Amino acid sequence: MADSARAQKLVYLVTGGCGFLGEHVVRMLLQREPRLCELRIFDLHLGPWLDELKTGPVRVTAIQGDVTQAHEVAAAVAGTHVVIHTAGLVDVFGKASPETIHEVNVQGWPSVTCCGSPWTWGRKHMPSSTFGMGRRKKLQLGHSPPPHLLPSPGTQNVIEACVQTGTQFLVYTSSMEVVGPNVKGHPFYRGNEDTPYEAVHRHPYPCSKALAERLVLEANGRKVRGGLPLVTCALRPTGIYGEGHQIMRDFYHQGLRLGGRLFRAIPASVEHGRVYVGNVAWMHVLVARELEQRAALMGGQVYFCYDKSPYKSYEDFNMEFLRPCGLRLVGTRPLLPYWLLVFLAALNALLQWLLRPLLLYAPLLNPYTLAVANTTFTVSTNKAQRHFGYEPLFSWEDSRTRTIRWVQGVESSSQ
Numbered sequence: 001m002a003d004s005a006r007a008q009k010l011v012y013l014v015t016g017g018c019g020f021l022g023e024h025v026v027r028m029l030l031q032r033e034p035r036l037c038e039l040r041i042f043d044l045h046l047g048p049w050l051d052e053l054k055t056g057p058v059r060v061t062a063i064q065g066d067v068t069q070a071h072e073v074a075a076a077v078a079g080t081h082v083v084i085h086t087a088g089l090v091d092v093f094g095k096a097s098p099e100t101i102h103e104v105n106v107q108g109w110p111s112v113t114c115c116g117s118p119w120t121w122g123r124k125h126m127p128s129s130t131f132g133m134g135r136r137k138k139l140q141l142g143h144s145p146p147p148h149l150l151p152s153p154g155t156q157n158v159i160e161a162c163v164q165t166g167t168q169f170l171v172y173t174s175s176m177e178v179v180g181p182n183v184k185g186h187p188f189y190r191g192n193e194d195t196p197y198e199a200v201h202r203h204p205y206p207c208s209k210a211l212a213e214r215l216v217l218e219a220n221g222r223k224v225r226g227g228l229p230l231v232t233c234a235l236r237p238t239g240i241y242g243e244g245h246q247i248m249r250d251f252y253h254q255g256l257r258l259g260g261r262l263f264r265a266i267p268a269s270v271e272h273g274r275v276y277v278g279n280v281a282w283m284h285v286l287v288a289r290e291l292e293q294r295a296a297l298m299g300g301q302v303y304f305c306y307d308k309s310p311y312k313s314y315e316d317f318n319m320e321f322l323r324p325c326g327l328r329l330v331g332t333r334p335l336l337p338y339w340l341l342v343f344l345a346a347l348n349a350l351l352q353w354l355l356r357p358l359l360l361y362a363p364l365l366n367p368y369t370l371a372v373a374n375t376t377f378t379v380s381t382n383k384a385q386r387h388f389g390y391e392p393l394f395s396w397e398d399s400r401t402r403t404i405r406w407v408q409g410v411e412s413s414s415q
C-alpha cells in the first residue's frame, strides 16, 4: 500500500498504557507515529493525565479493563492493527501471590511452577541460545499441562484476542529477567540475544515473563481471522529508569529519611544493565512500525532493549540521579558483609511470611532482589539496529538530565 494511502489509518492498542513504561509508549506513539488515527489505552487503573491527550488529532480511547478477562481484552483488541502488550504485574517484593502473578502475566493456571513440578518446562537448564533467541525454533515443553488446565487469562488472552479478531501484529514487553540472572548467580557480561546462558528461575516474576514470552513467540505465524499470519516479537528491557520510576522514588525517599545518605550494600564491581524509559518506548514504537514490512525477519524474534547508559552497579547508577538531588552514597565498599545481607534478606522473607495474615511487609531487600542486585547482568548488542534500524532517541546525557529533573520534581512535590 502506498504510504499516502496508509496515512492516518492505523489503530493501536497499548495494554498497561497507564504504567511507568506504558505511559511513555503512549506519549511516544502520539508524537512519533504519524499513521496513527486511534490509540486505545487499556489498563486496570486509568491515569488522570489521559484527559490531556484527548484534545489532539488522534482519537484517544481509554479503556478500563483487566487482561485476565478474555471478553474485555477481545473487545479492546477488535479492529486494531497493532497491539503493544506492556501490561503486567511487576512484583519481585512478594506483594502479590505467585498465582496472581501468573494469572496476569501469563495465563490462569493453578499451582503452576516454572522450573519444577507439576510440569517441568523444557527450558530448564537450557542455554539461552536454544531458548528461541536468535533461532526460529519451536520451544519444547517438558510435559505440557493438560489443555483443560490452560485457561485464558493474561498474555494468553491477548494472543487469542488477536487471533479471533484478526489483529496481525503483536509486540510483547518481555524482560531481561527471562534470561537472568539465574538462581545460580552466574554473571551475564556484555551478552547479546545469542549468548548461551543457563536460564533457570524459581521466582514467580521471571518465571511468568519467560512463560509469557514463549507463548508470544510460539504464536508467531498462527493464522488470525481472515487468514493472515500473526506476527509477534518480544522486547527485553534491562532495568528501566527514567521519569515515573517507582523504585528510584523509593530510594530517594529512603535517602531523605536517612539524612541525605544511602549506604553501599553492593560492590561497585557488580555491573547492571539499565536503559532509559524513553528509549524503551521508542523501541516499541519502531518495532510496531516495522513489523509489517519486515515480518519475515522480525517475526518470532526477541530483542534486548539497550541504549548508551553506562554499565555500573545498581547503586552507583542510581547515584547518577540522586547525587545531583543532594544524596550521597556512603562507602567505597559495602558497609555490611555479604553474609549479613543474606541473613537480613532471609529475615525479611521470614517476617513477610509471619506477618502476612496481619499486614503486607514488602521491603526492597529480600533474597531474590539481593541476588539480582549482586549479580552482573549487562547487555551489549546491536540486533535491534541491524533488524529494524533502531538508534536510541535519547543520549545518555539527555536521559540523565530528564531523570534528574524528574527526581527534583518528586522532591518539591513531596515537600
Ligand SMILES: NC(=O)C1=CN([C@@H]2O[C@H](COP(=O)(O)OP(=O)(O)OC[C@H]3O[C@@H](n4cnc5c(N)ncnc54)[C@H](O)[C@@H]3O)[C@@H](O)[C@H]2O)C=CC1
Binding pocket: 015, 016, 017, 018, 019, 020, 021, 022, 042, 043, 044, 045, 065, 066, 067, 068, 085, 086, 087, 088, 089, 090, 104, 173, 174, 175, 176, 209, 236, 237, 238, 239, 240, 241
Ligand atoms: N520496570 C522495569 O524495570 C522493567 C519492566 N519490564 C516489563 O515492562 C512492562 C511494564 O512494566 P512497568 O511499566 O515497569 O510496570 P507498571 O506496574 O508501572 O505498569 C504495568 C501496568 O500494567 C497494568 N496492569 C497490571 N495488571 C493488569 C491487568 N490485570 N489488566 C490490565 N492492566 C494491568 C498496571 O495497572 C500498570 O499500569 C511489564 O510487562 C514488565 O514486566 C521489563 C523489564 C524491566
Ligand SMILES: C[C@@H](CO)CCC[C@@H](C)[C@H]1CC[C@H]2[C@@H]3[C@H](O)CC4=CC(=O)CC[C@]4(C)[C@H]3CC[C@]12C
Binding pocket: 090, 092, 174, 175, 176, 177, 238, 239, 240, 247, 265, 266, 314, 315, 364, 365, 368, 369, 370, 372, 373
Ligand atoms: C540490596 C539493595 C541494597 O540497596 C538493592 C536492591 C535493589 C533491587 C530492588 C533492584 C536491583 C535490580 C532490580 C531489578 C532489575 O533491574 C531487573 C528487573 C527487571 C524487570 O523486568 C522488573 C524489575 C526488575 C526485577 C528490577 C527490580 C528491582 C531490583 C531487583
